[in-house]
Amino acid sequence: MTENIYVVGHKSPDTDSVTSAIAYANLKAQLGVKEAVAAAAGNVNNETKFILDHFGLAAPMVLTDAAGKKVILVDHNEVGQAVDNVMQGDIVEVVDHHKIGDIQTGKPIFFHNEPVGATGTIIASLYEQNGVAIPKAMAGIMMSAILSDTVLFKSPTCTEKDKAAVSKLSQICGEDPMKFGMEMLKAKSDIKSKSALDILMGDFKKFDFSGTKAGVGQIEVMDLADLTPKRAAILDEMKKKADAEKLDMIVLMLTDVMKEASDLLFVGNAASAAGFEKAFGGKLANNSIYKEKCLSRKKQVIPPLESAFKK
């Protein structure tokens, strides 16, 4: 019996991390690596569930601990974002589109990171490079991941390569990208059904900014006003989370995808508050700084925080 190789995305799984695991496991299987198994680091969110249902796929198994297991990491390359004990497992590949983190290995592995809008774009090109046909459902979920991560091409992380991939994938899956993308965003931003904790943890990642321990989450909505009634409860959950996890700060991006702006909620200690204000060139008012033209955590929130805390 051969040992499974789990293809898994980051904690607080979003659409790109879940669909990339499914599509990459499919590619590996087509290449003869039958032991590749798609996994997710937690339960899938509303948007991902909508997409998987639409293309007739089941949610992948949940994997929360990698100790003693072979894993392929997709859509992340930082220990703090990975399933527990990832360094006590055996990381055999990494496919990602983020900044280069702190994963180290004892031997050479395939590690491919590319500055494009979604991991789905990279995996679509890996099908092509390996001469493997993309099944219809795989095309559908990769197209969805690219539309989700780039907020329908509006995010500054979006590249020509992402647009070209969506164009090709939409032909295979037979869906109109913009029409399907709007339905997807509606499924995602069904705020009323969500608790303050769901809103905070729906897309939450940990970072280490030169020793400052931080959590940075994001929620995308069609209208920021929908969140106003829950604002106090969300700040309360942020404080509880920072205490429980001994974090110096938590930032939650409340992103208005129609206005293309984000209200950056902040909780944290005084030193972190100073760094946060430095990063975004403003003063905290009512626990937040509002930024126009701010959609991307990866490109517009993490780099200024990295710089502001650099020693």
Added chain:
Amino acid sequence: MTENIYVVGHKSPDTDSVTSAIAYANLKAQLGVKEAVAAAAGNVNNETKFILDHFGLAAPMVLTDAAGKKVILVDHNEVGQAVDNVMQGDIVEVVDHHKIGDIQTGKPIFFHNEPVGATGTIIASLYEQNGVAIPKAMAGIMMSAILSDTVLFKSPTCTEKDKAAVSKLSQICGEDPMKFGMEMLKAKSDIKSKSALDILMGDFKKFDFSGTKAGVGQIEVMDLADLTPKRAAILDEMKKKADAEKLDMIVLMLTDVMKEASDLLFVGNAASAAGFEKAFGGKLANNSIYKEKCLSRKKQVIPPLESAFKK
């Protein structure tokens, strides 16, 4: 005026690191990135000089400090092996075939690592993926790098992809790979002209094994007996180097490419000696352990050391 982007390999440059810098800078230039400049982290060795002369190319400029500079790292991805102050520079790409090290970036970059025998193999495939024709001299130096890093295909690091690349590159450059490879090895293993320090530092890299600071070098010869007269002087240089750089241990692989075996010279403290013996399942005798079928630092020496020192 646009800012240069230096394409540079590791310290103690070997053939793959120097030729990869030259070939990748050529590919970038052909793709319109005219500011790409090939560099080397030091003077080129005898083997590399022989190859560059043969294909009519000059040695690249020497770059020793990356502070404030844009750099593309080839053939390495560890800070300890890179030019000085690489983390005070701006790492814009990485192309490598080693284990994943400790490079971190503030934003997403192109980072491609693949478990093949040489960086030259990867760069040859990047020409192809980008639809760029490989110039004759570039084909010649990439072929040489693959033959050098895989010790004419004998190293266990060698893959089918390396052999296929050499086959393709030899057609472009018009050289018989095995014939040219033997001439190259002869140029490399001209031991008599080298000092004990040259022998130690010719291909020397630093590693951190769970806190144990180590240097691991390698020299390839046609006959180990050629090194016997210099053995005491080499051990002396290893001790001096360990003291000067505050290293816990230094290993120097004296590799007999004809017998496909290595005599692993060791100097270091007692704890490191215990780890070294554990790693190679033997007892130090006359400052070394002799290993049959041992040619590759990356695949046969670093992984057992990583494991032996793992806490």
